[in-house]
Amino acid sequence: MSTLEIKNLQVSVATEKGFTEILRGVDLTIKSGETHAIMGPNGSGKSTLAYSIAGHPKYTITGGSVTLDGADVLAMTVDERAKAGLFLAMQYPVEVPGVSVTNFLRTAATAIRGEAPKLRTWVGEVKEAMASLNMDAEFAERNVNEGFSGGEKKRHEILQLELLKPKIAILDETDSGLDVDALRIVSEGVNRVKANSDLGVMLITHYTRILRYIKPDFVHVFAAGRIVEEGGPELADKLEDKGYAEYTTA
Amino acid sequence: MSTLTTNYLVPTGREEAWRFTPLNRLAGLLDSTVALTSTNSLVAKSLPAGVSSKLVAALDLAPMATTLDAATIRVREAVTEVLVLDIAKDSEVSEPIHLNRVTIDGQAQASRLLVNVGTNAKAVLIIENQGNAVIAEDIEYVLAPGSSLKVIVLQEWDAKTVHLGSHHAIIDRDASFTSLIVTVGGSVVRLLPTVEYRGPGSSAELFGLYFATDGQHLEHRMHVDHNVPNAKSRVNYKGALSGDKARSVWIGDVHIRAEAEGTDTYELNRNLLLSDGARADSVPNLEIETGEIVGAGHASTTGRFDDEQLFYLSSRGIPAQIARRLVIRGFFSEIIGKIGSQEIEERLMNRIDDQLAKVGA
Ligand SMILES: Nc1ncnc2c1ncn2[C@@H]1O[C@H](COP(=O)(O)OP(=O)(O)OP(=O)(O)O)[C@@H](O)[C@H]1O
Numbered sequence: 001m002s003t004l005e006i007k008n009l010q011v012s013v014a015t016e017k018g019f020t021e022i023l024r025g026v027d028l029t030i031k032s033g034e035t036h037a038i039m040g041p042n043g044s045g046k047s048t049l050a051y052s053i054a055g056h057p058k059y060t061i062t063g064g065s066v067t068l069d070g071a072d073v074l075a076m077t078v079d080e081r082a083k084a085g086l087f088l089a090m091q092y093p094v095e096v097p098g099v100s101v102t103n104f105l106r107t108a109a110t111a112i113r114g115e116a117p118k119l120r121t122w123v124g125e126v127k128e129a130m131a132s133l134n135m136d137a138e139f140a141e142r143n144v145n146e147g148f149s150g151g152e153k154k155r156h157e158i159l160q161l162e163l164l165k166p167k168i169a170i171l172d173e174t175d176s177g178l179d180v181d182a183l184r185i186v187s188e189g190v191n192r193v194k195a196n197s198d199l200g201v202m203l204i205t206h207y208t209r210i211l212r213y214i215k216p217d218f219v220h221v222f223a224a225g226r227i228v229e230e231g232g233p234e235l236a237d238k239l240e241d242k243g244y245a246e247y248t249t250a
Numbered sequence: 251m252s253t254l255t256t257n258y259l260v261p262t263g264r265e266e267a268w269r270f271t272p273l274n275r276l277a278g279l280l281d282s283t284v285a286l287t288s289t290n291s292l293v294a295k296s297l298p299a300g301v302s303s304k305l306v307a308a309l310d311l312a313p314m315a316t317t318l319d320a321a322t323i324r325v326r327e328a329v330t331e332v333l334v335l336d337i338a339k340d341s342e343v344s345e346p347i348h349l350n351r352v353t354i355d356g357q358a359q360a361s362r363l364l365v366n367v368g369t370n371a372k373a374v375l376i377i378e379n380q381g382n383a384v385i386a387e388d389i390e391y392v393l394a395p396g397s398s399l400k401v402i403v404l405q406e407w408d409a410k411t412v413h414l415g416s417h418h419a420i421i422d423r424d425a426s427f428t429s430l431i432v433t434v435g436g437s438v439v440r441l442l443p444t445v446e447y448r449g450p451g452s453s454a455e456l457f458g459l460y461f462a463t464d465g466q467h468l469e470h471r472m473h474v475d476h477n478v479p480n481a482k483s484r485v486n487y488k489g490a491l492s493g494d495k496a497r498s499v500w501i502g503d504v505h506i507r508a509e510a511e512g513t514d515t516y517e518l519n520r521n522l523l524l525s526d527g528a529r530a531d532s533v534p535n536l537e538i539e540t541g542e543i544v545g546a547g548h549a550s551t552t553g554r555f556d557d558e559q560l561f562y563l564s565s566r567g568i569p570a571q572i573a574r575r576l577v578i579r580g581f582f583s584e585i586i587g588k589i590g591s592q593e594i595e596e597r598l599m600n601r602i603d604d605q606l607a608k609v610g611a
């Protein structure tokens with residue numbers, strides 16, 4: 001049982017004009033087994049929240065705290081956060097030229113598990129995970145995200161989720177750019193991990209479509225750098241109907 | 251030849267060709283008062299079928315191409331015997347030909363090698379340079395029509411080595427030449443991979459990789475002379491530098507003459523600066539005398555680590571140091587992967603890893 005606790009998180013980015021405040025006090029607690037959907041307009045700071053938790057160097061934390069089972073996440077290096085059990089499926093996964101998917105996955109699994117996975121079981125594990133995500137085996141030999149289509153990049157993120165088995169996963173618009181079949185396949189992947197490991201999920205999305213596959217326990221409306229409303233799954237339907245007008249005009 | 255000629259040619263450092271080179275670190279290679287040992291220093295353990303070698307008196311073997319390079323002129327004056335490799339016409343040499351350098355510590359050396367690739371012959375040659383040496387060399391590759399030669403030249407020198415070299419290829423009709431130069435050792439290494447064509451349909455690929463750490467000066471100067479119609483050239487050199495006064499120089503001169511219609515050329519140099527205090531000079535230079543070409547282009551970039559790549563890898567639990575190694579290996583893989591020998595590829599990457607560890611990157 002794990003708990004990710006975000007308290008009054010305030011984050012700025014350095015711009016040409018100085019620091020711009022993006023997160024203005026975010027409070028959110030995610031426990032194992034729970035799925036929290038985060039919905040909000042473009043530019044409201046959802047990715048900033050995701051990156052700040054993962055430790056992207058671009059963002060400066062100006063206040064608040066993030067803890068995982070009481071441990072200070074903000075004091076950890078990026079890799080330590082992953083080893084502590086956090087995972088971020090990125091909205092825009094990064095291409096790493098010359099580094100093969102196989103090599104990358106094995107290096108990551110070795111780091112997270114603390115020892116190199118046994119080659120014989122590992123190969124099977126990767127093959128199976130790729131097959132269940134409908135990824136062609138040839139992706140293993142390609143370079144990380146290089147020349148992948150938008151949808152292929154997202155599948156590759158969920159492949160890593162399956163193999164690295166984190167405690168809490170943040171999925172930043174994993175559904176964007178997926179066709180209907182891919183959406184189902186990727187959602188099934190997430191649900192598989194949830195079923196096998198009691199994963200806690202922060203699911204950032206613009207659409208209720210994915211919520212039909214991955215059932216949220218909570219829905220949070222995110223606007224202008226903070227959570228402005230919370231509710232159950234019905235809130236997502238309301239947002240789809242009415243948009244964010246009532247949250248952004250205030 | 252008189253010593254006067256040499257004296258006259260000794261560079262001062264003001265010449266375009268020498269302006270980047272630390273002339274005070276050449277250990278006498280350009281100093282006519284220092285004698286150069288001139289016996290052959292390249293040995294083949296065994297030669298595959300279709301390949302023969304012989305030592306020919308230098309007086310009986312005029313160079314195939316003229317040169318303006320002071321070091322090469324000096325080599326030609328000093329060398330008494332030339333190693334000649336002949337690859338018989340029509341032979342497809344199945345295994346790579348290996349030449350290993352024998353160095354004499356503390357002694358300045360001169361070396362001449364001539365490789366003749368017969369009509370429609372096909373071969374791979376690997377030249378390995380290791381140890382400490384002070385050496386100037388003149389290599390000529392002569393490719394007969396329809397032939398193909400891939401040369402891998404490894405500079406895995408120890409720290410004190412000073413190495414000046416000219417690697418000139420003469421490529422006849424429909425022949426293809428690939429050179430892959432890897433320089434990961436030495437104090438000063440200055441190599442001149444140059445190409446001229448003898449007939450249409452010919453092609454040259456010049457690939458290179460260098461990694462310079464503290465105080466190393468690694469210089470590679472290409473010159474591709476498109477002097478015939480319908481020839482092709484590709485240049486791709488990648489370098490990484492780390493540590494105080496690590497220095498690289500890459501010069502890519504491509505000359506498309508008026509008669510070289512249908513030329514297709516592209517040259518690329520990428521440098522990765524891994525620390526402050528390192529400096530990479532990169533000068534692509536395309537001179538075009540005819541508009542009737544297929545394509546001509548160049549690109550040169552010098553940059554630092556991509557933070558987004560490092561973040562992505564780290565966010566998967568990979569420690570920063572290993573992430574940097576992965577990115578560097580990835581950066582070089584495009585070139586290293588062309589070597590075609592897992593053993594050599596691994597050896598080179600491990601050496602780069604070790605050197606990185608030494609400079610604390
Ligand atoms: N480096 C930066 N420089 C300037 N502004 C930035 C920088 N990074 C982020 N921002 C700004 O911060 C705000 C929040 O961006 P963020 O990416 O977190 O939004 P988002 O909610 O994920 O939007 P979307 O739904 O479009 O993905 C935006 O206005 C964005 O322009």
Ligand SMILES: [Mg+2]
Pocket residue numbers: 046047048091172173
């Ligand atoms: Mg976003």
